Amino acid sequence: MTHTQGESEWVPTPDGRRLHAMVLPGPESAAEAPTVVFEAGSAASRSSWSRVQPGVARHARAIVYDRSGLGRSPSDPNGRTLARMADDLNAVLDHFGPGPFVLAGHSAGGPITRLAAATRPERIAGLVLVDPTDEAADVLFSSGFRRAERLTIATGAVLARLGLLRVTFRPLLRGIPDDVRRDLEREAFHPGVVRTQREQARTFLDELATWRGEAPDLGAIPLTVISGALRGGGFTASTRVEAIEAHARRAAASPRGRHVIAAESGHYVPVTEPQVIIEEITALVNPARGC
Template identity: 60%
Template sequence: MFESGAAADRSSWALVQLRVARFARAIVYDRSGLGRSPVDPAGRTTDRMADDLGDLLDHFGPRPFILVGSSAGGPIIRLAASRRPERIAGLVLVDPSDEASDILLGKGFRTIEKISIPILIGLARLRMLKYMFGFLLNACPADVRADMEREAFEPRVFRTQRAQERTFLDEISAWRDNPLTLGEIPVTAISGGLTGDGMNAAARASANASHAHRAAQSPHGRHVVAEKSSHYVPITEPEIIVDEIERLGRNTPVRGFG
């Protein structure tokens, strides 16, 4: 089961999903307000997003799941896993947001988010974003590219991101004093190895240190660096994510893996 980043929908996983589908059932979905899912009038707290994921797991259960979350999707799958750890066979956190990063929780990052989201909404209205993110579109199969051009750069996507941003950092910051409990769940944290995609050297170092810390909290943890990627690992090095999913599947009793 795949959980996308803050402003990303199911299409962001296309290159990973196609490869995983060769050996396991691979499920992607759109959170409320993204892709083809309607806006949630009740808001977009991390708690509520984890509840939605939990409902989806109930629908496809009871088999154990490997959850894969990118960027802001990382905390969402960790929270969902902490609520029902017995049904989770492993987590793959792909360049995740993490409360262990001081830069992520700092005032500077919050200020950048407050400034950038209105700009993104304006650019979406002007239909300019597909040109700015052409490298993402060009990497995808034709059908996925068509979906992304139609759905991924609409103003409502960034309004949804703004709704998530209102509480997201405060929610995960609270986990510093009250850590989520994942028990024996194996955790792989994958970091980008390069700067870029909005991350300078200091931000990249802080993020990667937080990822290493997160992996170390698991008795079966692994920290993997995608050396050729910055933040968009599912697009630039999907095979690294696929390898970790397959490794977890082969080491745990999950039906559907070879």
């Protein structure tokens, strides 16, 4: 029986590592449509897209993958800078190319997709950023936010060592396919995941801060930004308002930008309102369908 997220495939990187991907081929009638590639959040794997990818695959080839140190992909001995993660995403696109591609990025995956797209904009047919981390939100660079991030990672490390990390994310395991849940139980809650999260966080915000002066140039790439409307998932009422405002500015800065509110979601829109994301991706894959 085919897995919910498709067939596994290993993607080589230029420096000799391997990244694990899963591919749903899409319908034959969509052979000329852009391929959709998904980028997960900071400590998340391909499994975080399990309620979105199959719906997108009704219209186009849909590919999820695990960044180094997450899911089934081995860790990266040379660090996890934002630039290096974007290079890995471009390696995935090279492997499944030549394109065109629509990229979808959730949370910290938003900046990764933006940077990868700006490197080779000619092969990018659109971007969908789902409650993305965005440098326009001042709170990201406050001392309080950085302290909270360090505390979250330290707490996660303790819970992972005790085998309790999965309890924290139990609500996100409800309503997902059984095969995906089994993948998460095997892959998502061990100490190595937290080590990767810590390594990513080491330079992520510092790199992102430099974008406040000069952000990656996306040109006229069609851009949709989806914001969760509700607090929770690390957001207070005030930081949720700030995130939505940052997302609105990101969409407005694009000549082909669109801002969408997921009214029933907090940060984890791919789990709580997957259909909102599916509809926005489909509109970019097949513009004739509209939204």
